[in-house]
Amino acid sequence: MRPDRESAGYTFVFAFVVCVACGLVLSFVAQSLRARQEFNAALEVRKSILQAARVVPGALQKVPLQEINSLFERNIRSVRVDSQGGVQAFSGAKDQNPSQEGNPLYIYHEQDRPVAYIFPVEGSGLWGQIHGFLALEADGITVRGLAFSSHSETPGLGGEIDKESFLKGFYGKKIWDEKSRQLVSVTIAKGRAADRVGSERLPYYVDGISGATLTGDGINVFLKDTLLRYKPFLARIRVGERP
Amino acid sequence: MIRLTRKEMTVLKEGLWSGNPVTFQVLGVCSALAVTVKVETALLMGIGLTFVAASSSLLVSLLRAFIPSRIRIIVQLLVVSVLVITVDQLLRAFFYAVSKQMSVFVGLIITNCIVMGRVEGYAMINPPRRAFLDGLANGLGYAAVLVLIAVVRELAGSGTILGGAVLPRELYEHGYVNNGLMVLAPGAFFLLGLVVWLQRALSGYREK
Numbered sequence: 001m002r003p004d005r006e007s008a009g010y011t012f013v014f015a016f017v018v019c020v021a022c023g024l025v026l027s028f029v030a031q032s033l034r035a036r037q038e039f040n041a042a043l044e045v046r047k048s049i050l051q052a053a054r055v056v057p058g059a060l061q062k063v064p065l066q067e068i069n070s071l072f073e074r075n076i077r078s079v080r081v082d083s084q085g086g087v088q089a090f091s092g093a094k095d096q097n098p099s100q101e102g103n104p105l106y107i108y109h110e111q112d113r114p115v116a117y118i119f120p121v122e123g124s125g126l127w128g129q130i131h132g133f134l135a136l137e138a139d140g141i142t143v144r145g146l147a148f149s150s151h152s153e154t155p156g157l158g159g160e161i162d163k164e165s166f167l168k169g170f171y172g173k174k175i176w177d178e179k180s181r182q183l184v185s186v187t188i189a190k191g192r193a194a195d196r197v198g199s200e201r202l203p204y205y206v207d208g209i210s211g212a213t214l215t216g217d218g219i220n221v222f223l224k225d226t227l228l229r230y231k232p233f234l235a236r237i238r239v240g241e242r243p
Numbered sequence: 244m245i246r247l248t249r250k251e252m253t254v255l256k257e258g259l260w261s262g263n264p265v266t267f268q269v270l271g272v273c274s275a276l277a278v279t280v281k282v283e284t285a286l287l288m289g290i291g292l293t294f295v296a297a298s299s300s301l302l303v304s305l306l307r308a309f310i311p312s313r314i315r316i317i318v319q320l321l322v323v324s325v326l327v328i329t330v331d332q333l334l335r336a337f338f339y340a341v342s343k344q345m346s347v348f349v350g351l352i353i354t355n356c357i358v359m360g361r362v363e364g365y366a367m368i369n370p371p372r373r374a375f376l377d378g379l380a381n382g383l384g385y386a387a388v389l390v391l392i393a394v395v396r397e398l399a400g401s402g403t404i405l406g407g408a409v410l411p412r413e414l415y416e417h418g419y420v421n422n423g424l425m426v427l428a429p430g431a432f433f434l435l436g437l438v439v440w441l442q443r444a445l446s447g448y449r450e451k
Contacts, residue, residue, distance in 0.1 A: 011311040018318055022325045029329050033336040040339035155277070155347060156428070 013026040033182070045071045045131075051147035052133035053108040077107045078243065085232030087193060087243035103229055107243065108135070114242060116144045123222025126214040128152035129164055130161075134223060134228050140237035141176040143186055158215030168205040169193075174240065178205070183231060185224035188216035251376055258380025265388040265435075266442040270356040275389055276431040278348050282405050285393030288333070289339055291349060291387025292380060295326045296358050300366040302326075309369050319362045320353070327352045349417030357381055388442075392434050401427030 004010060023033045047068050050056065056063060063071070072128045078090045080102035085156040088102060102187050107117035117204050132148035146167050160166055173186045190213050193205035208216045227234065237243070247255070264270045271292075278288045302322050303310075312316050329351045334342035342349065354357065363383050366374035397403055399422045402410040410419070424430040442448075 005309070005311055006313065011314055014309065014311055015314055015318075018321060025325055029332050033332050036336040037332070037339075040335065044339065044343075170405055214313055 011240060039142050041150070043068055046076075048131075048133050048147040048149035049106050049118050052135040052145045053106070053118050054110060054135070054145045055213065075108055076097075076112070077108060077109060079105050081105045081230060081233045083232065083234045085230075085234075087233070103167045105233070106133070107228070111228065114138050116136060117237070118200040118225050121222055121226045122193075123218060125151055125218040126151050126158050126212075127154070128217075130222070134226065136175065136234075138233045138237070141178075143170045143175060153212070153215050157209070157211040160209045160212060160214060161219070166207075166209055174203040176234070183227055183234070185220070185227050187220050187223075190216070245367040247376075251373055251437060254373055254377050259378060259387070260442075261386045261446050261448075262392045263384040263388065263442060263446075264357045264381045266361075266439045267387055267446075267448060268357075268360070269439070270360060271385050272435065274304045274348055274351060274355060275392065275435060276428050278345060279396050279430065279431050280400065280426055281344075282390060282397050284308055284341065284344055285389040286386070287338065287390075288345065288348065288387050289382070290350055290358065291330045291334070292355060293382025293386055295330060295352050296361055296378035296382035296385075297375055298378070299323045299326050299358060299362055299370055301375040303362045304366040304369060304371040304374035316359075316363065319359065319367075320368075323358050323362065326352050357385055388435075388438060389409075392431060392438060395434055396425045396430060398429065 015071060045063060050068065051072055054077070055071060080088045080090050081104075082102045087105070089102075106120075108115050108118060108179060115138060115159040116135045117138070117140065118133050120131070121134050122129060122131045124130070125191060128151070130151040131152070132146065132149060132151075134146050135144040136142065137144045147160045151159070151161065157188055170186060175183060175185050177184045188206050188208045189205045190208050193202060193207050197205050258264070262268065265272065265275055274288060274292075278284045299319070299322050303319055306318070308323075311407065327350065330352070331342070334340065334345065334349060359379075361378050365377045369377070397405075402408060402415075402421050422430070425434075
């Protein structure tokens with residue numbers, strides 16, 4: 001005998017069975033693909049570091065995936081910065097080692113000379129966490145590059161932050177005001193920077209994206225927060241100390 | 244070779260041509276504007292949607308005798324979501340760069356009216372084999388329009404096809420510039436309008 005398809009009891013049982021079945025399928029899919037996805041995410045982080053430091057001219061899109069790792073290992077050294085700004089060799093098997101004290105820092109070397117310091121930056125955008133990397137030149141003042149490894153901003157608006165056209169605006173900007181001797185960070189303006197601030201402030205401002213004001217505000221906050229956290233270290237490299 | 248009955252042939256023809264989901268039913272327009280800047284994303288979106296539409300139609304049709312009518316939409320949605328999440332996870336594992344570009348649009352296949360429309364309107368009242376073909380045909384019909392628009396947009400907007408430069412260098416040296424409008428959503432709007440017009444004119448569709 002077939003149960004009554006429209007009875008409340010059958011409806012509940014059916015809903016329950018379908019939900020459990022769907023749940024099982026999804027957890028199986030997620031579990032079996034997890035390793036590959038994590039591998040991709042880790043690679044994306046390395047790619048962002050290379051992109052921020054501008055190890056390769058132009059976009060990294062064309063570089064084959066296998067080469068990202070070797071490029072990274074050849075050029076980038078990961079270290080930790082303690083609260084006095086001292087640099088310690090990083091003793092982790094992988095990129096992350098939470099047990100070691102200090103803030104993570106990546107150094108881009110060329111012939112044993114540091115070319116860029118790359119700081120992990122992260123904070124809230126409009127919809128969620130934004131992760132990325134800010135690279136400074138060896139002078140500790142000039143921005144070399146910026147790259148975002150993950151975000152969940154609106155495509156076409158806030159999502160444009162990972163476009164080269166926007167990120168290029170950061171190249172050569174300053175985070176340190178020599179006159180007032182202050183860490184000013186670099187700020188995304190609302191609209192065109194030149195319309196918002198006078199020419200003497202222009203080195204600290206970047207053109208914003210229209211329709212992405214809140215995303216930009218979020219980035220401004222965490223860029224500054226990050227730089228403040230590395231203040232002792234930045235002070236050291238400004239006077240020419242080399243880690 | 245799989246033999247198709249005449250009825251099944253009609254199902255295929257409707258989805259692909261005379262009842263094309265984009266040009267005839269005018270569904271799935273949002274994603275048709277969003278992922279057609281490059282052929283690659285359009286192609287993958289087309290494949291993703293075709294997979295979801297065909298398999299959800301098949302599954303729902305198989306279940307149709309057991310689904311209580313009061314919760315049928317929720318059950319359909321559940322089946323569609325499971326498939327979409329699977330596609331999203333697969334993309335993340337094997338086409339990471341593309342999945343980043345497609346971002347929210349894969350998730351939005353769930354809300355794509357084509358999938359739900361075919362499932363509720365066709366798969367609920369037709370046998371599995373035909374339901375599968377119907378989903379497949381509608382997915383492919385959608386994909387065809389997407390790829391067509393993407394080819395024009397990528398060619399005119401970036402001078403490339405599937406990322407490879409196709410326009411000769413000399414053209415740019417003689418002052419040719421890429422059409423910036425084609426990269427933006429309004430460009431897709433105009434193109435989509437033209438495609439709808441063209442397809443309707445060719446298929447002899449008359450507004451009733």
